[in-house]
Amino acid sequence: MSPHLFFASAPKHMGSLLAEELIRLGMSDATETRGGARFSGRLEDGYRACLWSRVANRILLPLGQSPAVGPDDLYAAAADIRWEDHLTPEHTFAVQFDGDLKGINHPHFAVLRVKDAIADHFMSRLGRRPSVDQDHPDLRIHVYAHQDSVGISLDLSGDSLHLRGYRDEGSAAPLKENLAAALLLRAGWPEIAAEGGALLDPMCGSGTLVIEGALIAADIAPGLLRERFGFHGWTQFDDTVWQRLLDEAHIRRDAGLKRLGALRGYDQNPNAIRASIHHLARAGLEGLAHFERRELSDCRPGRVEDEGLVIVNPPYGERLGEEDELPALYARLGSVLKDRFLGWRAAVFTGTPDLGKYMGLRAVRMHTLYNGPIECKLLHFQVEPQYFxxxxxxxxxxxxxxxxxxxxxxRLKKNLKALRKWQRDEQIDCLRLYDADLPEYALAVDIYAGKQRWVQVQEYAAPASIDPKKARHRLREALGLIPEVLEVPGEQVYFKVRQPQKGSNQYERLDETGHFHEVAEGGHRFLVNFEDYLDTGLFLDHRDVRRLIGTLAPGKRFLNLFGYTGTATVYAARSGALSSTTVDMSNTYLDWAQSNLTLNGIDLEQHELVQADCLRWLDRTAGRRQYDLIFLDPPSFSTSKRMYGTLDIQRDHVSLIHSTLRLLEPDGVLIFSNNLRRFRIDLEGLAGLEVTDISAETLPRDFARNPRIHNCWKIRYPGA
Incomplete structure (x- = not known):
């Protein structure tokens, strides 16, 4: 018997991968072609491709290829096939049409012409015709028209092969199963798994990458869970051959499960973890992979000795909330890889490959693949120091x-000289030296001093009218001469880009170094971090606000809302505050605040740190506690999912101030500050209160070039 010719369809840019896979399955003549790959063989090979292909969408058995220039030719081509060799009048069938044909303005018209041809064929020969069942037919027929030619095939696969059967029907996921498998194959996972390597997805979603990784590592046929394929309703179906293939697949599965290595999936969303565990059980792999709720910053190998592949499909902007949060996410991912996965390989599938540059890792190669209609890149990394x-x-x-x-x-030398005496007299160790004084160099240069001296350089985002090449050249000039002028080693100069921030972006992690340095301010000591965040943990423009709090705090009960790293609390406590409460939503910043308090010898028994959403905490605490001095320094915007609603300080400042005043003693003082440049206080909404603008008197001399750097008011009850 002459061999059959088959066509395996695949998503765009996966044809070569599919041909390689078919060759491994024994179809030695498989070759990439438009839309997939072609191969020849026995019917058993067609069955095998349906059962074992991890990449294909469908396996088609061509029945005929004819010239066609219109609907009549399409009808004739379909009517000419001996349909009685493939189905009976008792069978049901469905037709799918793809491609372009003259005179066909809608696929449904083409489908009707083919259905008519099949029905007429049976009526003319047998006097009866099979019925159409579009949803659950016994046999699917595929028609493809291209360049005045039409091909008609049996769809041996039935439903698309990406539907393995372990995911709930109708559930949406960012990756189809065959795309996930393609990513793993391109990333070299079969070789890594064969050597006993581990697999980890730090943003696993519904678990598709981990589960497909398990199927590959355990040599499990991806179609083994499916109860039915398209060939089951074909009159030439050979059940004996099929049962032999199933028996072989079960034997390979049982053997493969015994050598399955470590597979782990993490996600910050508990619903995603529940879905992953559910899908793992449906795949017959319950307990053979580990899923756990973890933030990206907490991701690490399951065991210290593990090495293998980290593979991840980071969320798109709409899932994260804001596209401009993605650079920080990629930077965090790169930092986690470099800090905890040295020696591993990594693969990142992204629709925005430019974001890969934020990872601080050089990709060793790249593949183009499509996620639906979106062109994406699979970036491959070796997590080794030479690629950092x-x-x-x-x-x-x-x-x-x-x-x-x-x-x-x-200008740097001039500013240094002008500020030197003031700096010495005022005990200023950390200051702003330069703030875009020259329009050609749109930078802010800050000096931080303690036992050593460090410099932070921030580049203001250039307007679209500025030539990016010129801006980049000037930046490199500045970074070359700043260490020389300030006599600071180049490795102690840190660079960041300052852009308008949305939500809580200014508090997003950029890195995971955990490198802290001790600096001094007004006789106090603080820890700063130049690498992990956009801001260092010490707002220099609030220096005089902190001093004011220090002068008002003796003998007072102090409340620090949106307390950040607790620097204002240090001033209050060391000046003699009776007690203090510092509230912030971030445990990271509260730990930092505790370190600052401890560094300054402050007894934590009288100075509590509260992890809470400040808005919710104010509602919960009203009427239960009172304070003599309150510092309210909220972010301009906050859209954190952990917050009780959203915060827009321009819109919400009146209600926020009134909520805060419920905790203020009648003779107490509220210091309200923010950094929104265009902020306008609503005095009408605050009528009945004594509101004093102290923005100018709390503006430090080194920030005088930019008087809108912050806004500050002292607020009291009348007559206080």
Whole structure:
């Protein structure tokens, strides 16, 4: 018997991978072609492809190929096939049409012409015809038209092969099962698994990558869970051959499960973890992979000795909330990989490959794949030090600098000289030296001093009118001369980009180094971090606000709302506050605040740290506690999912102030501050209160060039 010709369809850019897979399955002549791969063989090979292909969408058995220039030719091509060899009048069938044909303006018209041809064929020969069942037919027929030619095939697969059977019917997921398998194959997971390597997905969603990884590692046929394929309703179906293939697959599964290695999936969403565990059980793999709710920052290997593959499909902007949060997410991912997965391989599937540069890792190769209609890249990484890259631009050497760089050097020297006496007299160790004084160099330069000196350079996001190449060149000039002028080693100069922030972005992690440095301010000691966040943990423009709090605090009960790293609390406590309460939603910042208090020798027994959403805490605490001095310094915007609603300080400041005042003693003082440049206080909404604008008197000298850097008011009850 001559071999049959088969066509296996696959998603875009997966044809070569599918051909490689079919060759491994024994179809040695498999070759990539438009839309998939072709191969020849016995019917058993068609069955085998349906059972074992991890990549294909469908396995088609061509019945005929004919020229066709219109609907009549399409009808003739379908009517010419011996349909009685494939189904009987008692069978049901369905037709799917893809492609383009002249005179066919809608696929439904093409489907009707083929149905008519099949029905007429049976009526003319047998006097009876099979029925159509679009949803659950015995046999599916596939028609494809291209370049005045039409091909008609039997669909041996039935439902698309990506439907393995372990995911709930109708459940949505960002990755189809065959795309997840393709990512794993491209990432080299079969070889890693064969060597006993581990697999980890730190943002596992519904668990598809981990489960497909388990099926690959345990040599489990992806179609083994399915009860039915398209060939089951075909009159030429050979059940003996099929049962032999199933028996072989079960033997391989039983053997493969015994050598299954460590597979783990993490996600911050508990619903995703529940779905993953459910799908794992439906796949017959209950207990053979580990799913756990974890934040990305808490991800780590299951065992210290594990090595293998980290594979991840990071969420898109709409899932995360805001697209401009994605750079911080990728930076966090890169940091976790570099800190905890040294020696592993990593693969990141992304629709925005430019975000990969935030990871601080150089990709060793890249594949293009499509997630539905979206062109995506699979970035491959070796997590080894030789592939680590810094996000900092390389400084230009002196000989490559333009004459305008001398202007920046002179301005830095001039500012240093002008501020030196004031700095010494006021015990200022951390200050802003330069704030976009020259329009050519849109930078902020801050000096932090303690036992050593560090410099933070922030680049303001350039307007669209500025040539990016020129801006980049000037930045590199600045980063080259700043260490020289300030006499600071280059490794103690840190660079960041300052952009308008949304939500809680300014508090998003950029890295995971955990490197803290001790600095001094007004006789107090604070820990700062130059790498992990956009801000360092010490707002320099609030220096005089902290001093004011220190002068008002002796003998007072102090409340610090949105307390951040507790620097204002340190001033109050060391100035003699009777007690203090510092409230913040972030445990990370409260731990930081506790370290600052301890560093300054403050007894924590009288100074409590409360992890809570400040808005909810105010509602819960009203009427139960009173304070003599309150510092209210909220973010301009907050959209955190952990918050009790959203916060827009321009919109909500009146209600927020009134809620806070419920905790203030009648003779107490509320210091209200924010950093929204265009903020306008609603005095009418605060009528009946004594509201004093102290923005100018709390503006430090080193920030005088930018008087809108912060807003500050002292608020009291009348007559207090």
């Amino acid at each position: 890259v810094t996000n900092q631009p390389r400084p230009l050497p002196p000989e490559a600098r333009s004459p305008s760089a001398d202007m920046l050097a002179n």
